[in-house]
Amino acid sequence: MRILVLGGTAFLGRAVSRAALARGHEVVCAARGSAPVADGAGLVVVDRDDPDGLAPLRGQRWDAVVDVSRQPGQVRRAVAELTADHWVLVSSANVYARFDHLEQDEDSPLLDPLADHVMPDMSRYGEAKVACEQAVATTASWTAVRAGLICGPGDDSGRLGYYPWRLAHPTGADVLVPPALDHPVAVVDVDDLADWLVTCAQEQVHGALNATGPTHRLGDLLDLAREVAGSDAALRPVPAEVLADAGVEAWAGTPSLPLWVDDPEWRFFSTLDSSRARAAGLVTRPLRQTLARALAHEQTRTTPRACGLTDEQERVLRRRLDHHQEDARA
Ligand SMILES: NC(=O)c1ccc[n+]([C@@H]2O[C@H](COP(=O)([O-])OP(=O)(O)OC[C@H]3O[C@@H](n4cnc5c(N)ncnc54)[C@H](OP(=O)(O)O)[C@@H]3O)[C@@H](O)[C@H]2O)c1
Known part of the structure; x- marks a missing residue:
């Protein structure tokens, strides 16, 4: 063709x-x-x-x-x-x-x-x-x-890659993560999507179709990210009010804790029913593989990361969280 x-x-x-x-x-x-x-x-x-x-x-x-x-x-x-x-x-x-x-x-x-x-x-x-x-x-x-959210090699947004990268480069004994570990999240690997786009061209697949991977709990995604990074850092959720006080955004941006959405109207944003695309040939690889590929991209990245926390921002936020938890105990 x-x-x-x-x-x-x-x-x-x-x-x-x-x-x-x-x-x-x-x-x-x-x-x-x-x-x-x-x-x-x-x-x-x-x-x-x-x-x-x-x-x-x-x-x-x-x-x-x-x-x-x-x-x-x-x-x-x-x-x-x-x-x-x-x-x-x-x-x-x-x-x-x-x-x-x-x-x-x-x-x-x-x-x-x-x-x-x-x-x-x-x-x-x-x-x-x-x-x-x-x-x-x-x-x-x-x-x-x-x-849906496109991730993997070449994804300079770093929304998925931030977590395995941060787990591979911790600034302390724990890694700060969003408060809602039950948050539903789905991603599609760039090469799986690209391959299926070519199938759509070849097979003249007709109409509008959703295309993303299976839905995961954010907590499960983070556990996989920890395995992929070979990290033993603990995952430490930060309450939404502490993030808001510190000006840390949800989903994307700097500083942010990506991949979760705090607005209930957007809660299911990244999930899609992709069964029609699957019936038309979309195949998505296991999330673990996309996490590993995203980590490899982050390790060699030449552009500034467009989301997450810098080392200094994570340290400052951890101190805030320590104080918040001390105040709560007092
Ligand atoms: N990232 C995600 O998670 C996500 C999720 C859902 C959908 N999407 C969609 O996925 C696609 C991503 O595509 P991508 O990564 O290849 O591209 P992209 O980052 O959106 O870049 C746009 C492309 O269009 C070209 N372009 C922009 N302005 C142009 C102009 N005036 N004349 C000619 N070419 C122009 C750019 O090339 P030059 O700069 O060389 O001109 C570049 O190749 C987009 O459709 C986006 O909306 C993204």
């Missing part, structure tokens, strides 16, 4: 290119070229913010296009101007209107689509992805893949 990856210079797009090349497909990536594409893929330099930016790709026919864009205008223009037998849009769990029950399926209510061509900021990400889905749904053959 001749596959056009709109993207391909970042985390998932590069993994999709590698997966397609491994299956013997020809891969052309189209992006501004801010980083290299996968070895063996071609690159056509385009700027999709330019209304005429896709001009270098016009007049060609693709067996499939894989698009990672978040911008409705970019997807609308691509669908209008490029010729392909099948479209695969990388969408997101963020398209759903609510996250108040475990493992929602694809028939759950969506946000309203963003009418504008340009998403003003990430607060409109879900609406923008709904609009991107609507654009590809105007084609004859399309898949919109609503991905």
Whole structure:
């Protein structure tokens, strides 16, 4: 197959290119070229913010296009101007209107689509992805893949990798973790998702499908992280009020304790019913393997970690927690 990856210079797009090349497909990536594409893929330099930016790709026919864009205008223009037998849009769990029950399926209510061509900021990400889905749904053959939290090699967000890394590099006898060890969490390994995106292109899988791994208790994930890191540090949950007083965020950001959500309306955010994707060929590796791969990425990371606690932040938070617990005992 001749596959056009709109993207391909970042985390998932590069993994999709590698997966397609491994299956013997020809891969052309189209992006501004801010980083290299996968070895063996071609690159056509385009700027999709330019209304005429896709001009270098016009007049060609693709067996499939894989698009990672978040911008409705970019997807609308691509669908209008490029010729392909099948479209695969990388969408997101963020398209759903609510996250108040475990493992929602694809028939759950969506946000309203963003009418504008340009998403003003990430607060409109879900609406923008709904609009991107609507654009590809105007084609004859399309898949919109609503991905959960994507983790593993190349994940510079570090949301999963933070815990095995911190357990491998403790700042004391314990490692500080979120208060809610029963919190439900699911992730999908980048290479499992990428491989299945290529399957969607090959098999012309039709419609919108959720794609993430099985749901785990956060406490079980942390126990696995400890095993993967070879650590004997204790896991020490920090009460939500201590985190709030210290300005430590949930989910992501710096400083944060990632992967849990303190807002009840978002409690089930990372879980999805992915049974339709599994029936269409999605295979996800055991969480332990993704944790080990995320740890390996963290050990060689060259960019600043975008979440978690620095050594100093963890030490300061531990002292706060000690005082909080002493006060509670007094
Ligand atoms: N991370 C997660 O946990 C998660 C969860 C659910 C869904 N997702 C979705 O997964 C996908 C992640 O994709 P990714 O990691 O490959 O990419 P990404 O980090 O979103 O990067 C965007 C890609 O698009 C290209 N691009 C951006 N602006 C462009 C422009 N004006 N013209 C041409 N190309 C442009 C970039 O290349 P250049 O900079 O070289 O132009 C890059 O290759 C996204 O669709 C995201 O919404 C992510």
